[in-house]
Amino acid sequence: MLSKTFAYALRAVTYVAVHSKEGKKVNLEQLSEGIDVPQPFLGKIMQDLVRQGVLKSMKGPGGGFWTDEYSLKLPAFEILKATDGYAVLTSCLMGKKNCNSSLPCPLHAEYALCRDTLFDALRNTRISDLAQKVEAKEIFLAEDN
Amino acid sequence: MLSKTFAYALRAVTYVAVHSKEGKKVNLEQLSEGIDVPQPFLGKIMQDLVRQGVLKSMKGPGGGFWTDEYSLKLPAFEILKATDGYAVLTSCLMGKKNCNSSLPCPLHAEYALCRDTLFDALRNTRISDLAQKVEAKEIFLAEDN
DNA sequence: CGAATAAAAGATAATAATATCTTTTTATAT
């Protein structure tokens, strides 16, 4: 339902948001170590996030990634769109096959509810909310953090 | 969260359960066509289901798969165990890394609730329940079914 | 202007899930 890529992106954006509040840019190496994700793959993911307007970036000395006022207000749902695209919104156990509430698969009722609940949570959570939770130590971005 | 393999297995077991009520065995070719799943791969999945005691099987002329009184009473959760194993029970966006309610990842609350709700539904649904729903045309096992 | 930093991009590889193909084994019917 949710890819590992999305999980990496969620942690990455949250980490960058936390550090942006200190006026700092986060470079890829620091980010990779901070959220315990392979750096080369993370670089790819960050490109998609920048391309989709979720984060800002700059090359060169003192370069890196950061969030601005605008992106802090974005719902976490934008991260899902940047990594997994729209297909997950209607994903189901039937995969690509037609499955809906009038032609449901064996687990449709529960699965669709589950999926929609999760996606609603992402729509209702701003990136700034996630950063606040990290600062309040309510959520963690890596194991030994 | 839930694999395509599990989705195939759920439909397969349900299909076999429906046809067992007619006192029939279902062979692999019929089953593959009935639920629209690639036959060779399905054969593999069925072996695990038989090995785990979810279904019965017999080789040779008139052979195939069937459910008995015992297996009809099994919760659908047994299908999940046969296909995806135990790791999914505690799966999270952090993957294999330690994540729990005292050291939660960014989406842990929603994700764990979602996962547990889905798994509870599987625990509380018997294979016979699924077969009944197919017969009542409340759920479908393939698109043009 | 050039060196160093650091993201961006392209190419390639590894792994896991899904899928296919071939052979073996088992069971029944004649």
Added chain:
DNA sequence: ATATAAAAAGATATTATTATCTTTTATTCG
């Protein structure tokens, strides 16, 4: 005993996801 049917099992292939490596481009600083 043999042929046929059909599951079981092993081997292999494809696809998608995750991951790594190399090169290019952009930016800053001295």
